[in-house]
Amino acid sequence: MRLSTPGSAWAERRPVAATAGAASPLRWLPRPVARSPLALVALGLVAAWVVAAFSAPVLAPHLPLAQDIVHRLSPPSRDHWLGTDPLGRDVLSRILYGARLSIPVGAAAVVLAGGLGIALGGAAGFMGGIIDETIMRITDLMLAFPTVILAMVITAALGAGIQNAVLAIMVAWWPSYARLERGLVLAVRQREFVEAARVLGASRLRIALRHVLPATISPIVILGTLDVGHAILTFASLSFLGLGPPPQIPEWGSMIAAGRNYLNQWWIATFPGLAILSLVLAFNVVGDSLRDLLDPRLRRV
Amino acid sequence: MSLWRYLGRRVLLLAPMLVGITLLTFLLSHAVPADPVTAYLGPQASGDPQVIAAFRHRWGLDRPLPEQYGIYLWNLARGDMGVSISTRQPVMVDLKQHLPATIELATAAMLVSLLVSIPLGMLSAVRRDTMLDQLARIGSLIGVSTPIFWLGIVAIVLFYAYLGWAPSPGRLSMEIPPPPPVTGFVVVDAVLARRLDVAADALRHLALPALVLSSYSVGVVTRMMRGSMLEVLGEEYVRTARAKGLATWAVVVRHAARNSLIPVVTVIGLSFGGLLSGAVVTETVFAWPGLGSYAFHSATALDFPAIMGVGLVVATIYILVNLVVDIAYAFVDPRIRVG
Numbered sequence: 100m101r102l103s104t105p106g107s108a109w110a111e112r113r114p115v116a117a118t119a120g121a122a123s124p125l126r127w128l129p130r131p132v133a134r135s136p137l138a139l140v141a142l143g144l145v146a147a148w149v150v151a152a153f154s155a156p157v158l159a160p161h162l163p164l165a166q167d168i169v170h171r172l173s174p175p176s177r178d179h180w181l182g183t184d185p186l187g188r189d190v191l192s193r194i195l196y197g198a199r200l201s202i203p204v205g206a207a208a209v210v211l212a213g214g215l216g217i218a219l220g221g222a223a224g225f226m227g228g229i230i231d232e233t234i235m236r237i238t239d240l241m242l243a244f245p246t247v248i249l250a251m252v253i254t255a256a257l258g259a260g261i262q263n264a265v266l267a268i269m270v271a272w273w274p275s276y277a278r279l280e281r282g283l284v285l286a287v288r289q290r291e292f293v294e295a296a297r298v299l300g301a302s303r304l305r306i307a308l309r310h311v312l313p314a315t316i317s318p319i320v321i322l323g324t325l326d327v328g329h330a331i332l333t334f335a336s337l338s339f340l341g342l343g344p345p346p347q348i349p350e351w352g353s354m355i356a357a358g359r360n361y362l363n364q365w366w367i368a369t370f371p372g373l374a375i376l377s378l379v380l381a382f383n384v385v386g387d388s389l390r391d392l393l394d395p396r397l398r399r400v
Numbered sequence: 401m402s403l404w405r406y407l408g409r410r411v412l413l414l415a416p417m418l419v420g421i422t423l424l425t426f427l428l429s430h431a432v433p434a435d436p437v438t439a440y441l442g443p444q445a446s447g448d449p450q451v452i453a454a455f456r457h458r459w460g461l462d463r464p465l466p467e468q469y470g471i472y473l474w475n476l477a478r479g480d481m482g483v484s485i486s487t488r489q490p491v492m493v494d495l496k497q498h499l500p501a502t503i504e505l506a507t508a509a510m511l512v513s514l515l516v517s518i519p520l521g522m523l524s525a526v527r528r529d530t531m532l533d534q535l536a537r538i539g540s541l542i543g544v545s546t547p548i549f550w551l552g553i554v555a556i557v558l559f560y561a562y563l564g565w566a567p568s569p570g571r572l573s574m575e576i577p578p579p580p581p582v583t584g585f586v587v588v589d590a591v592l593a594r595r596l597d598v599a600a601d602a603l604r605h606l607a608l609p610a611l612v613l614s615s616y617s618v619g620v621v622t623r624m625m626r627g628s629m630l631e632v633l634g635e636e637y638v639r640t641a642r643a644k645g646l647a648t649w650a651v652v653v654r655h656a657a658r659n660s661l662i663p664v665v666t667v668i669g670l671s672f673g674g675l676l677s678g679a680v681v682t683e684t685v686f687a688w689p690g691l692g693s694y695a696f697h698s699a700t701a702l703d704f705p706a707i708m709g710v711g712l713v714v715a716t717i718y719i720l721v722n723l724v725v726d727i728a729y730a731f732v733d734p735r736i737r738v739g
Contacts, residue, residue, distance in 0.1 A: 137538070240420045243715045247677035248695060252428055252707055255699035332547055336681055339549045340696055352547070359553050359685065362561040369557075372550030380545035387541065 141384035148378050152198035159192035163349040172364050182366035193349035194374045205331035208268040209323045216276020224284030225307050238274040246271040254342040261344045264337045283315035328382030351375050425711040429704040482705035491709035500584025502690035506675045508610035513617040521625025543619025548678045552612045552685035566608045569687040609686040613678050617671040624667040629660040662733050669725030
């Protein structure tokens with residue numbers, strides 16, 4: 100007879116829940132995300148924004164650059180749902196096209212910063228000694244600068260533009276990834292499977308790339324997911340300051356900058372801001388639930 | 401490790417850190433493709449090689465990089481940060497003019513966020529999973545997700561343009577002459593000059609930008625406070641206190657609150673960096689004549705001496721604040737000295 104431990108009871112109940120069908124479409128999600136209605140709404144919102152970005156040309160009622168001078172600065176109406184800007188361009192269409200820029204830029208900045216951080220932090224943790232010391236002191240230095248100020252100086256020096264803004268976010272952000280990766284490498288290096296690989300005669304490079312690195316990836320991916328929203332926000336700040344793409348390109352931060360001189364036409368600045376807020380908030384709620392999953396200290400109480 | 405050895409080590413580490421910062425600001429501003437010469441002289445004069453050469457010589461830009469860095473350090477040691485290319489004033493003078501406004505703003509924002517988020521975070525933890533907790537959680541997530549520059553514009557539109565509750569952007573009303581500068585903090589200077597009406601006007605101008613700037617750190621500190629409080633409430637000594645029959649509020653205030661504040665101390669130091677970053681956009685929106693506006697103007701004008709000065713000052717402030725925080729931390733929590 101089978102002993103009924105809490106673990107086996109759970110294992111037996113699971114297929115029942117799956118056949119019941121209530122939770123089955125969401126089973127691929129991590130449990131805290133699948134169980135929290137707030138996280139599900141947020142995930143849906145992120146998905147909606149991604150869809151909006153892909154299908155902006157179909158969804159947008161107007162072209163993002165089309166100028167309807169007769170109806171410039173007109174409040175939200177049936178023809179222009181979210182009003183028009185000083186050049187008579189449709190705010191809704193520009194917001195939808197803006198998503199095509201913000202989402203990939205946020206993702207690219209995080210992937211680049213994470214990549215650089217993994218490479219440098221991994222090298223520091225794996226090689227140790229003077230290399231470790233040098234890289235970590237540089238990391239400390241970079242972390243001493245508030246990120247927006249550092250990114251602002253870098254973008255200003257390289258010249259305004261999308262690529263340079265992404266580059267600036269990458270330069271400002273890699274240190275936190277490097278620090279995390281180094282800590283993870285130091286921990287994983289002690290594990291038995293790494294020892295086993297060494298005993299079997301694997302080269303240092305092979306151990307680093309095939310054994311240690313894969314074991315450190317998942318926390319980095321979580322941190323990256325948490326950071327996408329933050330990166331979108333930083334990119335919007337840079338372009339609000341005039342350090343992003345040129346003004347005709349639909350981008351949320353520069354749309355807000357364009358609206359700040361029209362205090363009576365509140366819709367020009369308000370709606371792009373709501374777009375940023377909704378997308379970044381959705382990313383943060385999803386990330387927050389993921390963190391609850393990973394932080395065992397919060398599960399204890 | 402004893403407390404004093406810990407303090408000594410932290411202070412000793414400060415010097416190489418500061419030298420590193422000068423090197424980093426120097427490299428950032430020199431190892432970049434953009435040429436300050438064309439930015440400064442404009443397209444017409446930069447067509448003339450002689451003018452360019454004279455300009456480069458005038459500012460020492462024709463020397464090798466290590467020599468330029470050496471000169472920079474030497475001047476810095478004498479309190480000379482060079483002359484701003486755009487304001488044509490010594491950078492030191494510019495920074496002294498702009499720094500107090502930023503410190504005033506950041507301090508006010510920090511006070512707001514502590515006053516709001518410590519009680520809110522505690523309440524949220526004590527009443528865990530209630531409606532209030534959910535609202536506080538969503539509220540603090542909204543705080544960290546809101547673009548500060550946008551919130552500033554919305555606040556100006558709503559409270560200044562439509563409702564007329566807030567005064568116009570700036571540190572003082574147009575018709576009020578600024579008090580004689582003693583500290584550079586307008587509120588303090590006005591009190592020193594016994595002009596309480598001026599101080600009140602300055603506070604009214606400070607309120608809206610400080611509230612807007614605090615939105616991010618309110619979010620961060622509330623979340624941290626809630627997490628920290630939850631952790632402490634799970635400790636055995638709290639259970640013991642409860643088992644002794646103490647009232648909930650007594651357990652929370654007398655036992656849990658003090659210990660849950662410890663990790664929050666570090667977050668205050670760390671979110672100070674966020675405040676300084678936020679100050680850049682807040683100041684440009686509210687026409688606040690602080691370091692943030694100065695940084696923005698010098699960055700867009702490729703004014704490298706000014707950028708280096710701002711970078712240096714901001715990084716130094718950030719490091720010093722975090723040093724003070726770490727020392728405070730070591731004083732309140734003996735466990736930290738072991739590690």
